[in-house]
Amino acid sequence: MTSITEHYNYSAVPDQAYQVCTRCIMNTAADRSISFDDMGLCSHCQRYDRLVSARRLQGEQGREALRALVERIKAAGRGREYDCIVGVSGGVDSTYVAWLVKQHGLRPLAVHFDNGWNSELATRNIELVLRNLGIDLHTHVVDWEEFRDLQLAFLKASTPDGEIPTDHAIGALLWKQAASRGIKYIISGMNFATESISVPDWSYGHSDWRFIKDIHRRFGSVKLKTYPHFSLFYLFYANILRGTRIVSILNYVDYDKDEAMALLSSQLGWKGYGGKHHESIYTRFYQGYILPRKFGIDKRYGHLSDLINAGQISRAQALAEMQRPPYPEELQQQDLAYVAKKLRLSTEQFANIMGAPVKSFRDYRNLYGVVQFLRNTVNALRKRHLYPR
Structure with a gap:
């Protein structure tokens, strides 16, 4: 297999074409579709500036909106055992959400999807935090043979969408x-x-069942009898007919990741993982090994740029972080052996997957245009205050 010390060269773009944002660290090597204004500000930062006032409510404005939201949730759940659902992974964001809803007197049910890749620390964090908060947990354990077959299908499809x-x-x-x-x-x-x-x-398809089905039809071999899935028609039913709402509650508070981690650690005994989404062994390996080496994608560019825009780290700190490997090289080697064994891939089979020509979701059947239309529609409703944030 490829030596762990061979790192992707993210600046391997002709000098005359390479450009990096003057505010964040997004650049033409990390995102080929990026654009810049006359001041060198990238399209991602421009989008952030356009939307931040509507998407992120801070200070008293956020507190007032959150109080109103909490009252709506309580009213909608009156007479039921639970008034809301919280998805939990053991990571900082979902754990902080669980703490926050309890602080506001809500009665959540925690829901966890066990795909077979939880780290021991993630399992411990989930159990410890929910016990300390007094939150009930529903865990769905996936059929491993079905899920393994679907993950392998995505690896064989050679798109960067392996987490879908x-x-x-x-x-x-x-x-x-x-x-x-x-x-x-x-x-x-x-x-x-x-x-x-x-x-x-970087990744497409979490709402596109047609795309997922086409990947599995071409490269899978085990029938997906129990794998949880939904169609866009089901989303229409759930949103419009049932009136179910997904609410990003962290947009209502002054959310700072470092402060959140310190709070969760001191009050609930939660422990960090050393990287975004590293509570999952597969996610850690996929984002830290497969994406950079095969696709030239390092999602840290986006994660760190978000924190720059949020004022939580400096540009210099982000650039310094990018000089380090995605996560410790010794652990990468351990994960490589573990993932290959769990997926039942030989050294040769994994090498063939890594060496196969790169493709895009556009090479398979998908509903990209429809998904984008629906997303724009939801955003328009939010802007008109007809849809909860």
């Missing part, structure tokens, strides 16, 4: 738990402050 099998299933599980229990609100850990940058070519 997990992301889609989590969404399906949350929607369907809400429907079965008559719950109107799903509280999300997504937040504009630290997750505003979105690059379709």
